[in-house]
Amino acid sequence: MTVLQRRDFLRGLAIAGCGFDARAAAPVEDPPAAATEAAQNVTRQLAHFVVASRPGDLPEKVRKEASRTLLNWMGCAIGGSHQDAVSNAIAALTPFAGSGQASLMGRRERMDSLHAALINGISSHVLDFDDTHLKTVIHPAGPVVPAILAIAEHRTVSGQDFLHALVLGAEVECRIGNAVYPAHYDIGWHITGTTGPFGAAAAVGKLLNLSEQQMTWALGIAASQPVGLREMFGSMTKSFHPGRAAQNGLTAALLASCNFTSSEQSIEAPRGWANVLSTAHKYDEITGGLGESYEILLNTYKPFACGIVIHPTIDGCIQLRKEYNLKASEIESVALRVHPLVLELTGKKTPQTGLEGKFSVYFAAALALTQGAAGEREFSDRLVRDPGIVALRDKVSTTVDPAIGEEQVRITVTLKDGRRLEKFVEHVVGSLERPMTNEDLEAKFVGLADGVLPPAQARRVMDLCWNIETLPDAGNLAKAAVA
Amino acid sequence: MTVLQRRDFLRGLAIAGCGFDARAAAPVEDPPAAATEAAQNVTRQLAHFVVASRPGDLPEKVRKEASRTLLNWMGCAIGGSHQDAVSNAIAALTPFAGSGQASLMGRRERMDSLHAALINGISSHVLDFDDTHLKTVIHPAGPVVPAILAIAEHRTVSGQDFLHALVLGAEVECRIGNAVYPAHYDIGWHITGTTGPFGAAAAVGKLLNLSEQQMTWALGIAASQPVGLREMFGSMTKSFHPGRAAQNGLTAALLASCNFTSSEQSIEAPRGWANVLSTAHKYDEITGGLGESYEILLNTYKPFACGIVIHPTIDGCIQLRKEYNLKASEIESVALRVHPLVLELTGKKTPQTGLEGKFSVYFAAALALTQGAAGEREFSDRLVRDPGIVALRDKVSTTVDPAIGEEQVRITVTLKDGRRLEKFVEHVVGSLERPMTNEDLEAKFVGLADGVLPPAQARRVMDLCWNIETLPDAGNLAKAAVA
Numbered sequence: 001m002t003v004l005q006r007r008d009f010l011r012g013l014a015i016a017g018c019g020f021d022a023r024a025a026a027p028v029e030d031p032p033a034a035a036t037e038a039a040q041n042v043t044r045q046l047a048h049f050v051v052a053s054r055p056g057d058l059p060e061k062v063r064k065e066a067s068r069t070l071l072n073w074m075g076c077a078i079g080g081s082h083q084d085a086v087s088n089a090i091a092a093l094t095p096f097a098g099s100g101q102a103s104l105m106g107r108r109e110r111m112d113s114l115h116a117a118l119i120n121g122i123s124s125h126v127l128d129f130d131d132t133h134l135k136t137v138i139h140p141a142g143p144v145v146p147a148i149l150a151i152a153e154h155r156t157v158s159g160q161d162f163l164h165a166l167v168l169g170a171e172v173e174c175r176i177g178n179a180v181y182p183a184h185y186d187i188g189w190h191i192t193g194t195t196g197p198f199g200a201a202a203a204v205g206k207l208l209n210l211s212e213q214q215m216t217w218a219l220g221i222a223a224s225q226p227v228g229l230r231e232m233f234g235s236m237t238k239s240f241h242p243g244r245a246a247q248n249g250l251t252a253a254l255l256a257s258c259n260f261t262s263s264e265q266s267i268e269a270p271r272g273w274a275n276v277l278s279t280a281h282k283y284d285e286i287t288g289g290l291g292e293s294y295e296i297l298l299n300t301y302k303p304f305a306c307g308i309v310i311h312p313t314i315d316g317c318i319q320l321r322k323e324y325n326l327k328a329s330e331i332e333s334v335a336l337r338v339h340p341l342v343l344e345l346t347g348k349k350t351p352q353t354g355l356e357g358k359f360s361v362y363f364a365a366a367l368a369l370t371q372g373a374a375g376e377r378e379f380s381d382r383l384v385r386d387p388g389i390v391a392l393r394d395k396v397s398t399t400v401d402p403a404i405g406e407e408q409v410r411i412t413v414t415l416k417d418g419r420r421l422e423k424f425v426e427h428v429v430g431s432l433e434r435p436m437t438n439e440d441l442e443a444k445f446v447g448l449a450d451g452v453l454p455p456a457q458a459r460r461v462m463d464l465c466w467n468i469e470t471l472p473d474a475g476n477l478a479k480a481a482v483a
Numbered sequence: 484m485t486v487l488q489r490r491d492f493l494r495g496l497a498i499a500g501c502g503f504d505a506r507a508a509a510p511v512e513d514p515p516a517a518a519t520e521a522a523q524n525v526t527r528q529l530a531h532f533v534v535a536s537r538p539g540d541l542p543e544k545v546r547k548e549a550s551r552t553l554l555n556w557m558g559c560a561i562g563g564s565h566q567d568a569v570s571n572a573i574a575a576l577t578p579f580a581g582s583g584q585a586s587l588m589g590r591r592e593r594m595d596s597l598h599a600a601l602i603n604g605i606s607s608h609v610l611d612f613d614d615t616h617l618k619t620v621i622h623p624a625g626p627v628v629p630a631i632l633a634i635a636e637h638r639t640v641s642g643q644d645f646l647h648a649l650v651l652g653a654e655v656e657c658r659i660g661n662a663v664y665p666a667h668y669d670i671g672w673h674i675t676g677t678t679g680p681f682g683a684a685a686a687v688g689k690l691l692n693l694s695e696q697q698m699t700w701a702l703g704i705a706a707s708q709p710v711g712l713r714e715m716f717g718s719m720t721k722s723f724h725p726g727r728a729a730q731n732g733l734t735a736a737l738l739a740s741c742n743f744t745s746s747e748q749s750i751e752a753p754r755g756w757a758n759v760l761s762t763a764h765k766y767d768e769i770t771g772g773l774g775e776s777y778e779i780l781l782n783t784y785k786p787f788a789c790g791i792v793i794h795p796t797i798d799g800c801i802q803l804r805k806e807y808n809l810k811a812s813e814i815e816s817v818a819l820r821v822h823p824l825v826l827e828l829t830g831k832k833t834p835q836t837g838l839e840g841k842f843s844v845y846f847a848a849a850l851a852l853t854q855g856a857a858g859e860r861e862f863s864d865r866l867v868r869d870p871g872i873v874a875l876r877d878k879v880s881t882t883v884d885p886a887i888g889e890e891q892v893r894i895t896v897t898l899k900d901g902r903r904l905e906k907f908v909e910h911v912v913g914s915l916e917r918p919m920t921n922e923d924l925e926a927k928f929v930g931l932a933d934g935v936l937p938p939a940q941a942r943r944v945m946d947l948c949w950n951i952e953t954l955p956d957a958g959n960l961a962k963a964a965v966a
Contacts, residue, residue, distance in 0.1 A: 085743065092741035093734070095637075096597050098581050114579050154578075188754035193707070217718075224676070224720055225727065228707050229746070231754040237704055237745040240738075244708065251576070255723075258575035260568065262720040263712070271671035271714040 042268040042283050046172060047215035049290040050202045055164040062294045063469065066167050071441055071465035072131050072301045073141035074105065077124035078461070078481060079376055079448025081106030085126045085236035089119060089243075102153045103478040106452045110482075113150035117200075117250050120146035121243025125192075126236075127376055129448070131299050133170075134432070136177035136191055140299055142242030143196025144169035144203045147250040151207050152474040159471030161207060167296055169203030169249075172219075174295035176267065176274075178285035184278035185230075193228025193241030194277060200249020201256075208257045220262025221252035223273040303430045303440060304374040306358035310346045311430060312409035313338065313361055316423040317368035320413055328370050328392045330415050336365065337401040337410040347398075357384040366392040369413075375447035407431055438466075452483060522766050525751040529655060530698035532773040533685045538647040545777045546952065549650050554924055554948035555614050555784045556624035557588065560607035561944075561964060562859055562931025564589025568609045568719035572602060572726075585636045586961040589935045593965075596633035600683075600733050603629035604726025608675075609719075610859055612931070614782050616653075617915070619660035619674055623782055625725030626679025627652035627686045630733040634690050635957040642954030644690060650779055652686030652732075655702075657778035659750065659757075661768035667761035668713075676711025676724030677760060683732020684739075691740045703745025704735035706756040786913045786923060787857040789841035793829045794913060795892035796821065796844055799906040800851035803896055811853050811875045813898050819848065820884040820893040830881075840867040849875040852896075858930035890914055921949075935966060 058066075080086060081104065090109060098112030105120050121142055124130050130139045148165050151157060157165075173195040177184075185191045201222040205215050225248040228241035256262070267273050267286070274281035304314045313336055320326060336342075338361065348360040357363045357379050364374060366389045371378050383389055404410060407428045413421040427433035429440070436444070442462055449458035457480070464477045471477065541549075563569065564587065573592060581595030587602050594602060604625055607613050613622045631648050634640060640648075656678040660667075668674045684705040688698050708731040711724035739745070750756050750769070757764035787797045796819055803809060819825075821844065831843040840846045840862050847857060849872045854861050866872055887893060890911045896904040910916040912923070919927070925945055932941035940963070947960045954960065 088741045088743045089738060092737045092743060096581065096584070096595050096737070098579070098595070101579070112579050112581070114576075188759040190707075220715065220718070221720055221723065224673075224711050224715055224724065226709065229749070229754060229756060229759055231746045231749060231752045231756075231759075232703065232707055235700075235703070235744040235746055237707055237743070240704065240743070241707065254575045254579070255572060258571045260571045260575060260720070260723070261718040263714045263718055266712070266714060269714045271712060273712060273714075276671040276712055276714075 039268040039283050041265070042286050043219050043266050044212070044216055044264060045287045045290070046175070046202075046267070047212050047219060050168050050172065050206055051210065051212045051215050053164070053168055053206075053291065055160045057291060058164065058167055058294070062167055062296060063163060065296050065299060066163050066170075067466055067468055068301070068438065068441055069131050069141050069170070069296060069299050070145065070163070070166060070468060071445060071462060073124055073145045074461060074465055074481060075441075075445035075448040076127060076130045077120055078106035078452050079129065080123040080126040080239075081452060081483075083123070083126045085239050086119060086123050088236065089122055089240070093118075102150045103482045105478070105481045106483055108483050113154050114247050114250060117146040117150045117246040118243040120149065121246040122239045125242045126239040127305060129302055129305055129376065131301050133174050133177070133295060133299055135298055136174060136181040137185065138174055138177045138195055139192045139242060140170040140174055140199065140296065141166070142192055143173065143245035143249060144199045146243065146246040147200035148203050148207060149478045150250060151204050153478050157207050157474045159468040159474045162471075162474035163468050165203040165206045167294060168206050169199040170296045170299070171294060172202040173199030174298070175286045178295075179282050180274055180278035180280065183280035187278070188230050189226070189277060190228030190230050190232065190238070190241050193245045194226035196242055196245025197222035197225050197227065197249040197252060200246045201252040202249075204250050204253035205256065208253055210253065210256055214256040214259070216264050217260065217262040218253045218256035220264065220266035221255050221260065222249050223263070223266035225252065226273070226277060298432065300430055300432060301436045301441060301444070303436055303444065305376040305379055306364060306374065307346055309339070309342050309406065310361045310364045312407060312425045312428040313342070313411065314364050314368040314374045315429045316409050316411040316425040317365050318372050318374075319425075320411065320421055320423050321369050321372050324421055326369060326413070328388055330417070331369065331392060331395060332414045332416045334365055334369070334392075334396040335412040335414070336361065336396065336398045337404055338398055339404045339406045339408065340400045340402060341406060343398060343400055351384050354379040354381045354384055360393075361398060362393045362396040363389070365396045373443075373447065375444060377447050377450055453481070522751040524748070525766050525769050526702050526749050527695070527699055527747060528770045528773070529658070529685075529750070530695050530702060533651050533655065533689055534693065534695045534698050536647070536651055536689075536774065538643045540774060541647065541650055542777070545650055545779060546646060548779050548782060549646050549653075550949055550951055551784070551921065551924055552614050552624050552653070552779060552782050553628065553646070553649060553951060554928060554945060556607055556628045557944060557948055557964060558924075558928035558931040559610060559613045560588040560603055561935050562589070562612065563606040563609040563722075564935060564966075566606070566609045568722050569602060569606050571719065572605055572723070576601075585633045586965045588961070588964045589966055591966050596637050597730050597733060600629040600633045600729040601726040603632065604729040605722045608725045609722040610788060612785055612788055612859065614784050616657050616660070616778060616782055618781055619657060619664040620668065621657055621660045621678055622675045622725060623653040623657055623682065623779065624649070625675055626656065626683045626728035626732060629726065629729040630683035631686050631690060632961045633733060634687050636961050640690050640957045642951040642957045645954075645957035646951050648686040648689045650777060651689050652682040653779045653782070654777060655685040656682030657781070658769045661778075662765045663757055663761035663763065666763035670761070671713050672709070672760060673711030673713050673715065673721070673724050676728045677709035679725055679728025680705035680708050680710065680732040680735060683729045684735040685732075687733050687736035688739065691736055693736065693739055697739040697742065699747050700743065700745040701736045701739035703747065703749035704738055704743065705732050706749035707745070708735065709756070709760060781915065783913055783915060784919045784924060784927070786919055786927065788859040788862055789847060789857065790829055792822070792825050792889065793844045793847045795890055795908045795911040796825070796848050796894070797851040797857045798912045799892050799894045799908040800848050801855050802908075803894065803904055803906050804852050804855050807904055809852060809896070811871055813900070814852065814875060814878060815897045815899045817848055817852070817875075817879040818895040818897070819844065819879065819881045820887055821881055822887045822889045822891065823883045823885060824889060826881060826883055834867050837862040837864045837867055843876075844881060845876045845879040846872070848879045856926075856930065858927060860930050860933055936964070
């Protein structure tokens with residue numbers, strides 16, 4: 001035995017105990033006193049809040065925002081439901097899944113509740129079009145809604161309780177995200193997948209009426225199942241993350257409901273989630289003002305199906321088109337003053353496919369000026385090659401201007417008759433300052449559902465989302481959204 | 484908007500793109516040149532090795548050790564199969580699981596393949612009695628065997644291929660563990676659950692005949708699903724970790740088989756698994772000498788169902804009992820010279836329950852001297868309270884001696900007739916220097932299976948493990964081990 005082997009063997013001896021761990025039993029370095037104070041009972045305080053919360057506690061604006069989040073999520077899930085990532089996952093897992101329990105949004109197949117949570121989570125994120133809590137870049141609905149939808153088809157859940165659970169799930173994941181962002185994200189974690197299991201566990205746990213003890217365990221079981229490295233961005237595994245987070249949180253709540261035990265300080269313990277997965281953690285962000293503020297009020301929705309850096313350009317062009325009733329044939333040139341990142345990320349001059357079009361601010365401007373929209377449907381191979389749009393695209397020029405903010409653009413359209421039209425976008429649509437209106441969200445939904453659900457059915461799903469609180473059985477929302 | 488909100492908003496804008504990530508596209512700090520060199524294509528090299536490996540490549544001693552690993556795992560899974568952690572998990576998940584596909588060791592229920600992998604993984608670890616790769620304290624079989632057993636009941640897998648997959652799975656998880664141990668473990672990760680998904684994905688992927696590209700994806704999907712914080716030790720969630728790792732790896736391989744894509748540098752990328760989950764990573768430990776050495780040769784098995792620090796005492800007492808045909812009535816006193824950790828961790832003088840008995844070196848010595856064994860069966864409430872054992876327990880004294888190694892003990896038994904019997908244990912049984920013999924492993928298995936399977940059936944399961952390579956259908960091993 002070499003010295004190294006011997007050291008490892010001793011280490012092994014000390015550790016590989018039965019029912020206890022020598023090093024776990026040894027004293028752990030004490031965190032600073034202040035941190036200790038703040039860190040006491042974080043998990044339990046959160047569990048207590050979730051268990052004690054009542055639907056009537058939620059202010060009306062919170063409930064309204066939650067229904068907007070739900071409608072936006074549903075549109076994304078329906079719109080993404082036939083992407084390869086979704087179809088491949090269904091093909092791979094169907095032989096091992098049950099068939100009767102739960103609906104898959106936008107599709108005909110049914111699966112067991114746990115797999116449905118996974119698949120619907122993938123669908124809802126695969127277009128990168130879902131909601132964003134900008135403070136943490138968490139996509140709050142992705143892990144939460146699929147989990148509670150699956151439960152709502154398994155036992156009767158009122159729409160009021162459903163919406164309440166959605167708010168609580170978003171609250172839990174975003175608060176935990178606030179505590180560790182940006183250090184945790186910077187390390188390389190996909191924060192939606194790592195905080196998502198907590199959100200799903202809390203939301204499902206609420207619907208299962210877990211006790212405070214069980215809720216604490218549910219959060220602990222969730223803590224041991226973080227999902228997602230940012231390294232996966234650009235592959236199908238990115239959209240797997242919110243789906244798996246939903247499934248993991250659902251599993252955690254189900255296990256806890258049968259008294260499957262876990263740590264009771266899973267978030268704040270010296271070897272708990274926050275210390276292991278982040279170099280920084282502000283526990284006050286988790287426990288401060290619980291029930292006084294709601295993170296879902298900070299949720300935002302993407303108006304356009306492309307990289308967010310060109311959203312200001314699209315926004316401004318759509319406004320100009322509408323204000324001046326512009327036609328492509330009238331336009332002599334389009335000059336954009338943009339933030340430097342715009343050209344760095346979306347400077348492609350002659351895109352050839354719909355996907356490439358998402359990386360071309362030139363095409364995006366022409367698209368917005370001619371179509372008045374830039375949804376998934378508009379970023380098509382057909383429109384990228386449309387001669388009229390290509391001609392206009394080639395009339396778009398860009399100037400980088402460091403004075404232009406990332407959420408801003410200054411557009412000058414020169415018409416053939418000599419007129420110059422100006423538009424300065426200070427806050428892009430979809431920001432907290434200029435949120436998408438309910439009508440915007442409906443238009444986005446309609447675009448996403450196009451080709452998947454008939455228009456009348458899409459209308460019905462939207463109505464169910466808006467009226468979710470009045471439904472006696474929230475499971476009917478899931479059933480209404482199948483192809 | 485405050486300055487902070489604005490910064491976060493900008494950050495959000497830059498990140499929350501559609502189909503791309505601004506920061507992912509930005510250059511990442513370059514690692515040092517040497518590290519870069521070593522880190523090239525780590526994931527792909529590993530995938531290539533697994534795909535190219537043939538059963539005939541394995542040396543005989545590797546195959547023999549793998550069958551010992553299998554037999555030990557099976558005994559643990561059967562022995563743990565009726566613990567509360569297992570029963571609670573089955574109760575929680577049965578309503579959502581399929582019923583026909585796969586066997587649960589030691590039980591009558593059947594579940595779908597994915598849930599069976601989870602449950603069998605929990606069973607096999609719940610007694611903390613499974614195998615240990617001492618270099619990393621990984622329990623190699625826990626995540627791998629349940630996954631390949633589940634597949635072997637779903638499609639026909641020869642015993643030779645089954646054993647080959649087990650070796651490859653252990654190889655992959657232990658090599659990745661070697662690369663990040665101890666930093667990764669010290670941070671707080673339960674290394675069995677974090678490396679386990681890789682092992683299970685590789686092993687299952689091999690049985691599914693994945694291409695090199697698909698195997699690379701399988702490893703990537705596994706990388707995004709690490710399981711387990713050490714904070715969970717002492718709760719049921721600890722044994723959940725290897726089970727969930729098995730299920731995650733199985734899921735990863737199934738997805739990859741349907742071309743569900745992932746990163747192709749999931750282990751070594753700047754935002755890959757090793758960088759995100761560990762402060763240190765020795766990539767040569769993953770790629771160096773692949774196919775020349777096998778980690779399963781470093782696997783060890785626990786002979787006694789208690790904390791490993793008192794194993795030398797039990798070992799020495801059993802030897803003395805056997806060599807001198809000792810009877811309790813002959814013994815005047817027992818003096819132990821022990822490593823300091825022994826009293827720190829197992830210094831309980833008057834245990835009252837079987838569980839407490841595991842934390843008493845005094846009881847353990849008396850148990851070993853009277854029973855000649857210290858399995859799960861012996862650490863019972865009944866024997867802890869047995870008057871003869873209690874009388875002998877009270878004759879045991881201890882002296883801490885820093886010169887005694889952690890895997891050592893010096894025992895002096897003084898008999899009533901004045902004789903002094905000495906035993907110095909230099910290397911405890913179960914160490915790499917004094918591995919458990921096949922007979923030891925069988926005796927351990929019999930003890931674990933007692934009360935779960937009839938003796939003849941236990942004998943049959945052991946024979947199937949020893950002869951696994953000759954089985955035309957390895958699924959028969961799983962079917963043979965149900966209650």
